[in-house]
Amino acid sequence: MSIIPRPARERGHADHGWLNSAHSFSFADYYDPAHMGFRALRVINEDVVRPGAGFGMHGHRDMEIISYVIRGALAHEDSTGGKGVLRRGDVQYMSAGTGVRHSEYNASASEDVHFLQIWILPPRQGLPPSYHQVTIPEAGTRNALTLIAAPGGTGGVLATHRDVRVHAGRLEAGTTVRHALEPGRGAWVQMVDGAIDLNGVPLTGGDGAAIDAVGTITITAQASSELLLFDLD
Numbered sequence: 001m002s003i004i005p006r007p008a009r010e011r012g013h014a015d016h017g018w019l020n021s022a023h024s025f026s027f028a029d030y031y032d033p034a035h036m037g038f039r040a041l042r043v044i045n046e047d048v049v050r051p052g053a054g055f056g057m058h059g060h061r062d063m064e065i066i067s068y069v070i071r072g073a074l075a076h077e078d079s080t081g082g083k084g085v086l087r088r089g090d091v092q093y094m095s096a097g098t099g100v101r102h103s104e105y106n107a108s109a110s111e112d113v114h115f116l117q118i119w120i121l122p123p124r125q126g127l128p129p130s131y132h133q134v135t136i137p138e139a140g141t142r143n144a145l146t147l148i149a150a151p152g153g154t155g156g157v158l159a160t161h162r163d164v165r166v167h168a169g170r171l172e173a174g175t176t177v178r179h180a181l182e183p184g185r186g187a188w189v190q191m192v193d194g195a196i197d198l199n200g201v202p203l204t205g206g207d208g209a210a211i212d213a214v215g216t217i218t219i220t221a222q223a224s225s226e227l228l229l230f231d232l233d
Contacts, residue, residue: 001213003199006035008191008206011046018053022046024190024208038210039186039232040162043119046206048112049074054105060096062127064120064162066149067092067104068228070192072113078102082131086115090135091148091168093158097127116190116228120162132158136168145169145177145219145229165231171196171221179217179229186232187211194225 012023012030023030024044025037037043042063054075067074067086074086078094079101086092094102106113134156140146149166153159158166169177171194181187189198193205197220203209211217217229 002211003201003214004210005201005203006208006210008204011206018050020048022206037121038188040121040164041118041188041230041232042121043117044188044190044208045117046114047117048114049104049106050112051106051109055103057101057103059099059101060094061099062122062125063096064122064160065094065096066118066120066158066166067094068116068118068168070114070116070226072111072115073107074113074115075105075107076102076131076133078129078131080129080131082133084133086133089138090133091158092133093131093149093160095122095127095130095161097122097129100129116192120160120164122161123163127161134158138170141168141170143169143171143175143177145179163233167229167231169219169225169227169229171219171225171227173221173223173225176218176220178219179231181211181214181217181231184233187214187217188230188232189217189219190228190230192226192228194227195222196220196225196227197222 069086077083145167149158195204
């Protein structure tokens with residue numbers, strides 16, 4: 001049984017003025033050979049982008065990218081024809097596959113946009129590019145772990161190529177939720193905010209935790225909390 005916390009304060013950090021970013025794993029100028037990812041997870045960046053600023057058109061390939069908006073409005077456009085504005089409750093998936101170009105901008109002239117950008121290694125290279133966006137009703141994630149992305153994407157969730165199942169939860173203080181891991185699978189819990197007890201391990205806003213060889217994950221909210229749980233092959 002293994003639960004290894006990744007404290008928020010130990011993440012890589014970049015402040016470019018228009019962008020303030022925390023890196024759970026090595027990314028761009030932040031390199032730590034001890035934190036290159038976990039299983040299929042390659043990047044978890046917590047980004048705050050100033051009003052009107054953003055990432056201009058740039059390319060990716062052979063990566064599955066999920067954006068989860070915490071607050072504000074994120075404008076997306078890409079070379080597959082995908083285009084839209086994401087707000088709290090919206091989740092975006094893009095398969096870069098054989099190659100895609102995209103831009104991400106703060107759609108507001110007055111308010112920061114705060115979001116998580118997650119990169120997942122695909123099961124194989126050369127997959128076709130694609131883009132999808134869904135809205136997850138806040139009521140659906142209250143005091144539960146709600147599936148937001150999975151292989152095949154049935155039931156209105158984002159469809160991934162990789163065998164990764166992403167759950168979102170917004171928990172009131174005192175709530176306990178559980179998630180069973182199949183043999184051989186691992187998990188990563190990423191805190192957005194609040195405070196939880198994870199199988200006896202305390203986590204607070206921005207913290208993460210790598211989980212291996214644990215049959216059942218038990219999460220008890222010590223305060224009002226928001227989190228993502230990645231069930232990984």
